[in-house]
Amino acid sequence: LSGYDCDSDPCQNGGVCRIFEGGGYVCDCPPETTGVNCDIDIINECDSNPCMHPEATCQNKIGDYICYCPPRHVGKNCEIFDRSAPGGIGRAIRPQQDFSSYHARDLEKQRQQCLRNNCPSKRGNIRCDEECNTYACDFDGNDCSLGINPWVNCTAPTKCWEVFMDGTCNEDCNNPQCLFDGRDCEKNLQACNPIYDEYCQKHYANGYCDNWCNNAEC
Structure with missing residues (x-):
């Protein structure tokens, strides 16, 4: 009193x-x-570990908290990957797709090609249609991978399937679960033996081990 x-x-x-x-x-x-x-x-809001990036730092406030995000991450909980973000205090934002970017425009072109190849009607027909076996075409309804989505275990903040084999190393995707970013992070990688190259591409992730394809080059 x-x-x-x-x-x-x-x-x-x-x-x-x-x-x-x-x-x-x-x-x-x-x-x-x-x-x-x-x-x-009397309540530490940081006890629940709200900051989603492992390198983010949480600061408790009365009735609230602040996440300090590392570079290339934004959002209240540092949950959004943004190549241009400098890091700092996380603020709630609504992520917007940048349709002017190369990858967004390229993905849209691929989706249009899927429609021209009639991929929606071929999806899930228990037959591998190679022209539809891409991310844009929903991997032919997984018909080419024994019903397994190759990205199901990829939890990186980056949408690794959109930057797969784009020629740029995305460290968030450089792990087995995200298919090593399509080998974009490897340097001076030799080409696959031309004798096996086409065969290995067609039989990639088919559930069988082909010894001549079991190397980094292929």
């Missing part, structure tokens, strides 16, 4: 001030605070 009344707005963080019958005032504090003036935080 204090000898002052509520005219000075003593209650902080959303607390409601009431005149105390015996003189002074009392603050009715919100659930996450305590103290005479509701100035003590």
Whole structure:
């Protein structure tokens, strides 16, 4: 209690001030605070690990938290990958696809080609249609991979299937679950033996081990 009344707005963080019958005032504090003036935080919002990137840092606030994101990540929880982001305080934003970018335009062209190849009607026909076995064509309904989506275990913040084999190393995708970014991160990789190249491409991830294809080049 204090000898002052509520005219000075003593209650902080959303607390409601009431005149105390015996003189002074009392603050009715919100659930996450305590103290005479509701100035003590009793809940650490960072305990739930809200920041989604492993390199992000969480700072507790009364009734809230702040994620400090590493470069190339934005969003309230650093959950959005953005190549141009410098990092810093994470703020809630709505991700927007940049249709002016090369990859977005190229993906749209591939999807139009899928329609021309009549891929939607071929999807899931238990037959591998090579012209439809791409990300843009939904991998022919997984007909070419024994019904397994090759990206099902890829949890990188980058959409690795959109930058797969684009000639640029995307470290987020350079792992077995994301198919090593299509080998974009390897340097001076020799070409696959031309005798096996076409065969290995057609039989990639078909559930069988072909020894002549079991190397980095192929």
